[in-house]
Amino acid sequence: MTSEVAESVGRPRDARIDSAVLAAAAEMLVDVGYRKLTMAAIAERAGTTKTALYRRWSGKAELVHDVAFSRMTRLPPSSGEVADDIRTLVDSARELFASPVTRAALPGLISDMAADPELAVRVHAGFAEVFGALRERLVVAVERGEVHPDVDPDRLIEAVGGAAMLHALLLVDGQRFDATWAAQLSALVVHGVVR
Template sequence: MKSDTPADGKVQAAGRPRDPRIDAAILRAAADLLAEVGYSNLTMAAVAERAGTTKTALYRRWSSKAELVHEAAFPAAPTALTTPAGDIAADVRAMIGAARDTFTTPVVRAALPGLIADVAADPALNARVMERFVDLFGAVRTRLADAVARGEVHADVDPDRLIEVIGGATMLGLLLRGRSLDDEWVEQTSAIVTRGVVA
């Protein structure tokens, strides 16, 4: 039997077009509830009630709470670096600043602990969630390849590890420092990533 679940994990009834107004209402309701009650207390029923729709409508679009929460917390997956090409230090600084800005929002702060646990426990869900960042990963690879060609970056720098270093530093910084990831933190972290720690 053929599944009606597309590659992105969102379920949609055959022949029934998605209503973007319902999508927007559901995502807005999920984001508001996340900030109010947190991830563990969020239920699909509560989201449906807040959005003025049904649980069936939610599950037609998202196969699980984790997938709904991911899209509510990260409504627009980054698709490219917006800084001008040709300066890898500026690229790194922009990536760290963007990570800081994203992870310090109330919705992401409320969603992240539970979301990480659920995604870690479900490899298929993890794969679907990570698909939303394919374009960003591609943009980072392109920028690093260009920087290597200019002699600006070591050829053995792995773009995936760079993304992990930036994301990991940001999340741990939030855990240790709370909300105080200011511009000085961005500059200092950028300097460590781009220059290293060896004199």
């Protein structure tokens, strides 16, 4: 029996438990941080059992990944202007990494991704899906000569995502991840550094 068939046998999963667990984990991440977060505490706050959690997620890292990055949505269709599309990418990265939940999850997830190649693959796949439309737009822009021919779309997406992640990690408690950062990074990416 394949795993797909095995998963379909028996009672269907209760979506209310999924929602309660994700909400509890998000609250607790912000309250206690990644290191102190436990599956047992999440289950208790969600009003369910650890067994129910482990039926859905292999462990804390996978659950926190879903909590932190499940809000990622595909970027809107291209505006037709490369500069506007880049600003949209930067704004989306800022929104994701400015979230208190994402900021609380990042240090632990980065550590766990280094130790768990499968988790790293899932995280990368999620970002690839979200930014896929922009990547396609940038490929066309390079072909049309709208951007420098040596611009690699994947490196641009990594540069923006990496800048947002680093900024989120360096913020001190109480500091805001505001729109000024997004405007400054957009200007840097669109206009470059050297005159």
